[in-house]
Amino acid sequence: MNSIPRITVPVFKEQQHHVNLAIQRGELVVGRDLDGFKTELRNTFQRQYVALSNSGHSALMASLRAMGLNGKRILLPALSTCFAITNAIKSSGNFPVYGDLELSTGNLDVTAVAKLRYNFDAILSPNYFGIASDIESFKSFDVPVIEDACQSYLTSMGKESSADAQVFSFYPTKILNAIDGGASLVKQESIYQELKNITYYDHQEAVDDETRYNIRMPNLHAAFGLGTMANLDKIILRNSKIIEIYDDLFANCQVASRLGPLSNKTLSRYVLRFNSIVKRELFMNKCLKAGIGVSKEFMALVKPGNSYPNASRILDTTCSIPLHYQLTDNILDYLMTTLNQIIKELV
Template sequence: MSGRIHLSPPDVGQLEESYLIRALRSGWVAPTGPEVDAFEQELAARTGTTHAVAVNSGTAGLHLALLAIGAGPGDVVIVPTLTFVATANAVRYTGAEPVFVDCEPETGNLDVTLLADLLDRLGAAGERVVAVLPVDLFGTCADYTALAPLCAAAGVPLIEDAAEALGATHQGRPAGSFGQVGVLSFNGNKIITTSGGGMLVSDDADLLARCRYLSTQARQPVIHYEHTEVGYNYRLSNLLAALGRAQLRRLDGMIARRRLLRDRYAKLFAAFPGVRLLGDGDPGTNCWLTAIVVDPEQTGWPAAELAEHLARSDIETRPVWKPMHRQPAFAGARAALTGTADRLFARGLVLPSGSALTEPQVERVFGAVEGFVHQR
């Protein structure tokens, strides 16, 4: 055994190095520059949208999107309870209230039936719902075939949290292209990385112009520094955009590598009743992270025991996201629940899925997993 195996380490190499060196030698070291412009154009093309704004994190992108659609104190934003905390935090940044919705068991994505009922109840109570903010969990798109017309009929903007889903599709349409605006993340563990970074993508030019303005300290277009409202320093560095451009060139290969790992996990666990892959069977997933769901009544062992076994071999795993309605920071928040997210948190386990995993590392992971399940 040599070294810890992580869930999704950055997958970078000589191409990324060459792009970074070129950008550094160009003299464009400060934020903005030609690499940022090109990265925005390339990401818009990849997601099938017409406009993009690069920012320094996916969280910043969510914050800007919510501000641009007018979220503020007294408003409600509907958020899946099964997500990373950034989705809910961005709502709080605006002063609006996140109201959480449970998920469907097959994918962990937002339960559309619950959402429909919640929209009716909030509307009947006279509350102003300014956005629905679905999340494409672990790289599998939410059910936009049902979500988009539901939000449109209710007159509520849809903001797609596609932070985990670059390269994924739903019914052949790219993640990030659904709703009024989509938000991507390029954090160090994402399917492509700019070290830290994010992107807003949309066909709404005015909305993204507003996001760009707010991301650059809301500076007025005059020769001196003039500010008529509060803005934010959310720009992406030109150097990091260069890294992102190199990563984007390799995206399809990295997805293919992750899909091979996911397929191998699927074949392994198919022989053991009581274990399934979360989101299994969706051909549009980017396979960012592979998560299994364990029914201990069938397997005779809980997911936590497999995690402990792998930890002894210095192999990283983690439970699926702890639901937002269980987070101390959101204690007392309103939520429409069925118990599904709680069950997935108790029974789900995310396994090493990164495209940078070497063949010896892959064999080490699968050897450890196979050893555990066969012993059990």
């Protein structure tokens, strides 16, 4: 069997259909698909206001600025899966400060946040791998809370978040692929108006002291995203089946367990946490030799050390295995047989 990639980007005929229609109408940058995409997001996440942008990073940066945060300390986890979060904080004129992670989820730890009280002005909490953060607890600290839902599209669907802003990414490796793009979902009209003011300047009539950007989402991206949305039911069904099969395999495993609650069948990544760094490295090496794509997901935003003991442990003991729509039943059979053998060899 050929190598099994950890991530793939599925292509659907509906994506091409929506894009072709937009091209035929000459709606490449501005067009009706933008309104359609916003309406779908508004209905899905029960938010009154949706501001689209050209990337998840832009959505985060614009949200921080629109909420009036400038020169403030923004708390986030000590580990991340990319540098977009810290770059967005810095480009918005703010400063990142770090908290430890929950061992069971990999998300920002509420207990660690409580210990840092008065050392931060806002909280930016990512839902890593589709695992929901404890937003309700973060709201109790009486500071603005931004929920980074870039990896939790499926988990967040149909649920009303108490966060002041929800931010999404539509990069091709995300569940909702729109070529690229981002969205800021808010409840307050004043924040929404400021988001529009920051994202583009088509309403500007004269030179003023405002700082604005050209970070709007092109209509073609929205059209592509609508094509992906048409296939979400199929993606959900397939991913849920794969997750259930993996959960059965690792249910009684002595060396590794799945990150996140077992009740969650809407993951965007299937991440394992091993009981030691040695077992993690052996597992990854054996998988790669067997043609199974695996990877370390986390990177350190600050030196973990003794200040972030859970972050250090998670950084050293986690990796992800393939989870995507294009894992066929034949490939899954091979994965189960091979992974089962590898696990037995590690005990």
